Amino acid sequence: MQKTNRNCSLFISEDGGSEELLVVLKGEIDHHSAVWVRTEIDEKIMRYRPSRTVMDLSGISFMDSSGIGLIMGRHTRMQAVGGLLVVREPNERIMKIFELAGLTRIVSVERESRKRRGRA
Amino acid sequence: MKEKEQKRSYSTECYNEMKLRLPSLSVNEGMARAAVAAFCAQLDPTPSELADIKCAVSEAVTNCIVHAYRDTVGIIYISVKLCRGGLVRIEIKDKGCGIEDVELARTPLYTTDSAGERSGMGFTVMESFCDKVRVFSGCKKGTTVTLFKFVKGKE
Ligand SMILES: Nc1ncnc2c1ncn2[C@@H]1O[C@H](COP(=O)(O)OP(=O)(O)O)[C@@H](O)[C@H]1O
Ligand SMILES: [Mg+2]
Numbered sequence: 240m241q242k243t244n245r246n247c248s249l250f251i252s253e254d255g256g257s258e259e260l261l262v263v264l265k266g267e268i269d270h271h272s273a274v275w276v277r278t279e280i281d282e283k284i285m286r287y288r289p290s291r292t293v294m295d296l297s298g299i300s301f302m303d304s305s306g307i308g309l310i311m312g313r314h315t316r317m318q319a320v321g322g323l324l325v326v327r328e329p330n331e332r333i334m335k336i337f338e339l340a341g342l343t344r345i346v347s348v349e350r351e352s353r354k355r356r357g358r359a
Numbered sequence: 360m361k362e363k364e365q366k367r368s369y370s371t372e373c374y375n376e377m378k379l380r381l382p383s384l385s386v387n388e389g390m391a392r393a394a395v396a397a398f399c400a401q402l403d404p405t406p407s408e409l410a411d412i413k414c415a416v417s418e419a420v421t422n423c424i425v426h427a428y429r430d431t432v433g434i435i436y437i438s439v440k441l442c443r444g445g446l447v448r449i450e451i452k453d454k455g456c457g458i459e460d461v462e463l464a465r466t467p468l469y470t471t472d473s474a475g476e477r478s479g480m481g482f483t484v485m486e487s488f489c490d491k492v493r494v495f496s497g498c499k500k501g502t503t504v505t506l507f508k509f510v511k512g513k514e
Contacts, residue, residue: 312475
């Protein structure tokens, strides 16, 4: 499933069925985009009740605190269906906001950026 | 950090200004931060400084839309002033519901949203991405948020 609304686009892969729901976001996450994005994701979470939902943020160029609300809200949803939310590849800016909100202590964040691999 | 702050003046002379008024529609959030960023580009800010400004503006504008004019559509007044010494002064004003207790509202994670979709991190983001944030509010009169940001630029 692919949807675009102005400066944000959303792709949801349902191939994982009840195992994994993959959500790929691109562009800008603000309150305007968070409103429709969350409706789309929640619909799929309720349909598949997956064990894991992965939100790929590698294509996000802008995010404000509405993104924290979006992620925390999906985390709560996933807990309600007995699953786990994973956030993948947030950039440095997004990490800064995560850390302000203490989000990294609540939601699992996967980062394996090219930079890191290069340095290791 | 503190020492530096004392030496800086937040009341230097303004030499260029932009004013913007927008109805409180969420579709305007992107427009507002992009317009402010475009105006500030003449200071040749670093990508990080520009991202700080965009994010702080987005927070203040979103608050006008979701809180100040919650059940209605009102006007958001934005003024951006470029002042001597690299100071950018951004005022975001609404004539909405106002904030009862500003100090409480500025507390990290504090939100009056009951749907569980707001994080209560808006003011905290503004504070950490700007050098100073001033909030004036009157119940049923509205709120004025002023963001102060020193732009050093790409030297
Ligand atoms: N312009 C405003 N008008 C009225 N109330 C506001 C305004 N801005 C902020 N608030 C109040 O302050 C609280 C905290 O704001 P913020 O830190 O941005 O968190 P959030 O927007 O996630 O609730 C809001 O929940 C709201 O009650
Ligand atoms: Mg807010």
